[in-house]
Amino acid sequence: MRKRRIRNEALWRTEIMHGRRDFCWLAKQVQNKNIITYYLDDGKKTAVTETIEREMPLLFKEIRRSGSPDASIAFLPGDEAALGTEGYRIGETEAGYKIESASPVGYLYGMYGLHRLLTTQNEAGFPYESVPDQSIRMIDHWDNFDGSIERGYAGESLFYDHNTFRGDMELIRQYARLLASVGINGVLINNVNVHRPETFFVTGKALAEIRKISDVLAAYGIKTYLSVNFAAPITVGQLKSADPLEPEVALWWEETVKRIYEEIPDFAGFVVKADSEGEPGPFTYGRNHDEGANMLARAAGLYGGVIIWRCFVYDCSQDWWNREADRARAAYDIFEPLDGRFLDNVILQIKNGPIDFQIREPVSPLFGALKKTNQILEFQITQEYTGHQRDICYLVPMWKETMDFDTKHGIGLTVKEAVRENSPVCGRSGIAGVGNVGMDANWTGSKLAQANLYGFGRLVWNHELSAEAIAEEWVRQSFCLTEEKCGKLAAILTTSRDVYEAYTCPLGVGFMCKPAVHYGVDIDGYEYDRWGTYHYADRDGVGRDRTVKTGTSYTRQYSDARFSEYEDLSSCPDELLLFFHHVPYTHVLHSGKTVIQHIYDTHFEGVERVREYQAVWESLKDSLDEGSYLNMKERLVWQLENAVSWRDQVNTYFYRKSGIPDEKGRKIYQ
Ligand code: GCW
Numbered sequence: 001m002r003k004r005r006i007r008n009e010a011l012w013r014t015e016i017m018h019g020r021r022d023f024c025w026l027a028k029q030v031q032n033k034n035i036i037t038y039y040l041d042d043g044k045k046t047a048v049t050e051t052i053e054r055e056m057p058l059l060f061k062e063i064r065r066s067g068s069p070d071a072s073i074a075f076l077p078g079d080e081a082a083l084g085t086e087g088y089r090i091g092e093t094e095a096g097y098k099i100e101s102a103s104p105v106g107y108l109y110g111m112y113g114l115h116r117l118l119t120t121q122n123e124a125g126f127p128y129e130s131v132p133d134q135s136i137r138m139i140d141h142w143d144n145f146d147g148s149i150e151r152g153y154a155g156e157s158l159f160y161d162h163n164t165f166r167g168d169m170e171l172i173r174q175y176a177r178l179l180a181s182v183g184i185n186g187v188l189i190n191n192v193n194v195h196r197p198e199t200f201f202v203t204g205k206a207l208a209e210i211r212k213i214s215d216v217l218a219a220y221g222i223k224t225y226l227s228v229n230f231a232a233p234i235t236v237g238q239l240k241s242a243d244p245l246e247p248e249v250a251l252w253w254e255e256t257v258k259r260i261y262e263e264i265p266d267f268a269g270f271v272v273k274a275d276s277e278g279e280p281g282p283f284t285y286g287r288n289h290d291e292g293a294n295m296l297a298r299a300a301g302l303y304g305g306v307i308i309w310r311c312f313v314y315d316c317s318q319d320w321w322n323r324e325a326d327r328a329r330a331a332y333d334i335f336e337p338l339d340g341r342f343l344d345n346v347i348l349q350i351k352n353g354p355i356d357f358q359i360r361e362p363v364s365p366l367f368g369a370l371k372k373t374n375q376i377l378e379f380q381i382t383q384e385y386t387g388h389q390r391d392i393c394y395l396v397p398m399w400k401e402t403m404d405f406d407t408k409h410g411i412g413l414t415v416k417e418a419v420r421e422n423s424p425v426c427g428r429s430g431i432a433g434v435g436n437v438g439m440d441a442n443w444t445g446s447k448l449a450q451a452n453l454y455g456f457g458r459l460v461w462n463h464e465l466s467a468e469a470i471a472e473e474w475v476r477q478s479f480c481l482t483e484e485k486c487g488k489l490a491a492i493l494t495t496s497r498d499v500y501e502a503y504t505c506p507l508g509v510g511f512m513c514k515p516a517v518h519y520g521v522d523i524d525g526y527e528y529d530r531w532g533t534y535h536y537a538d539r540d541g542v543g544r545d546r547t548v549k550t551g552t553s554y555t556r557q558y559s560d561a562r563f564s565e566y567e568d569l570s571s572c573p574d575e576l577l578l579f580f581h582h583v584p585y586t587h588v589l590h591s592g593k594t595v596i597q598h599i600y601d602t603h604f605e606g607v608e609r610v611r612e613y614q615a616v617w618e619s620l621k622d623s624l625d626e627g628s629y630l631n632m633k634e635r636l637v638w639q640l641e642n643a644v645s646w647r648d649q650v651n652t653y654f655y656r657k658s659g660i661p662d663e664k665g666r667k668i669y670q
Helices: 010-018 047-059 104-119 169-181 196-202 206-218 247-263 289-301 327-338 396-404 415-421 447-461 467-478 483-503 560-567 574-580 595-623 626-658
Strands: 036-039 071-077 088-092 096-101 128-130 136-140 186-188 223-227 269-272 306-310 346-351 374-380 430-434
Touching: 047 104, 047 206, 071 104, 088 104, 096 104, 104 128, 104 169, 104 467, 136 374, 136 447, 169 206, 169 447, 186 430, 196 206, 196 223, 196 247, 206 223, 206 247, 247 289, 269 289, 289 306, 289 327, 289 346, 327 346, 374 396, 374 415, 396 415, 396 447, 396 467, 396 483, 430 447, 447 467, 447 483, 447 626, 467 483, 483 595, 483 626, 560 574, 574 595, 595 626
Parallel strands: 036 071, 071 096, 136 186, 136 430, 186 223, 223 269, 269 306, 306 346, 346 374, 374 430
Antiparallel strands: 088 096, 088 128
16 A cells, blocks of 8 residues: 655645635645646536536646656546446556546546545555445535524525525535535525525526526536425415315426426425424325325426425424423324335435434434335534534534444344435435535634534445544644644544533433523523423432333334333433433442432533643644634633533532532532
């Protein structure tokens, strides 16, 4: 295996050359002495091959193989049987490299792949072959037409501004470039909560603007999706009803879809949030979700479009005192009985956990249980409950844990396999992430939050990558650091999820955050509210009893093996204990600690770890560009304040409830 040393002084120079927006992992050019030439295999130009021609000089300023005066990269036809339509193989040639693929988009991915291999340590060596592990690899934007982003922490929307289309196509192109470089092939461009202005996106002038966005994305192999409002036939079409079984409603959607495809022939399809948190849906008309989704699917199917239908459906007006009702049960209760009843261009989109993107949740029981329905796993890249891109929280370890989780349905069916293999049409399955970018100059507000966007794409393309390897790749491409410093920075990332969990909600209990904003501590903030997320702490103990024996029976939604594991207190994993059981503070965990001592210890430790991050960050100061250094220095101050306030409130709260002191005698306010 040969290793190349690539000079990377060009890093900051390219930032200036291409504008601040390009300041990201793609800023690093592969460079050496000789000018590169490159060949595409045939003369046929497509939007994607034009992109490749435009990108080559940005990525590979100059390139040379040692001993060879000229360097080249050849793009050659590849074997579709082995590589599929998106995969690629990179090999070395006398004069440089060859990228083989069966399609232009595969060349595009191959080009980014080569760039990555040459700017990081290519442990794999050449030839290097890569084929994506999932078909749909998508970013969902919760962007509103007024420019705001629901749960966005990096400025306003790239797409919209004050109820107009921002129209900055160069910005969108740069964004598409970022996404394509990590293999993303789908973008949902508006919020799943579809307000009145966006309800009109499916008609009129908006479509021409959406077409422009879609064209830019398509040149990077990315398909465009729209969120639609289930009540659009009423709001836009002036019909009296949106009942999916009313022929005139179906006809309205058919005509609407036809107009969309006339304007945007390669339009991908709709995403629908129905009967959820105030959004309209089929339940209004006494219809079920298969009836709603299939009606839309018939219309979209005429043009090859899909309907991505979200399973985030639950009653958000619960009575806090009603212990029978359990929000965690909702998605499975509603959708499992419908397995096999959806048309083959419907895809159910399922959040990773049964509640809502908490720092720790069990895996949704729908994975593995749905066997005859196309499915997409939904993650949240934007840090809604995980620190608002103020606190560092690298989410790849959590995503990996979910994907590698063995559902124990059958022999060894992991979530990543279930998504693909239980979907009747494999090409209509995959993984989506709610995006974390906005108008902030570094895209993600927090510099280190870029690693989540990068990591999402890399992991969803290649499930075998470790969270550590992805973190290191991102660090190497984003900074010029020695090996030792690179390791220190990557270690901040890879430990940050555990640290965030340590100073926030303990043992899987969830939702002790401030209502509505979802940042900062408010232990009882949701306790007497309607959202169905309760911890039930009292003087004796804490946690939600979801067992069959004495609780809500949520545990029964899992496969037999997982059911027994979670149902039984003695086998339930510590980190999920309070999600499944209500236990006394003196209950002894597998770790050997009592619950109360675990709460105290993790909260004291969490704060200390943030202090350590601050020290490491200072030690990197001279090796970092000033912008990034200051960006995270400021955030680490906020993170420490946040961690201290969580620590003190959580510790005091549980001390007051339990009356049990910290066995190490540390400061707990009374
Ligand atoms: O997590 C919740 C968020 C809502 C979001 C919803 C969803 C878009 O707090 O802001 O709405 O999930 O996923 O639909």
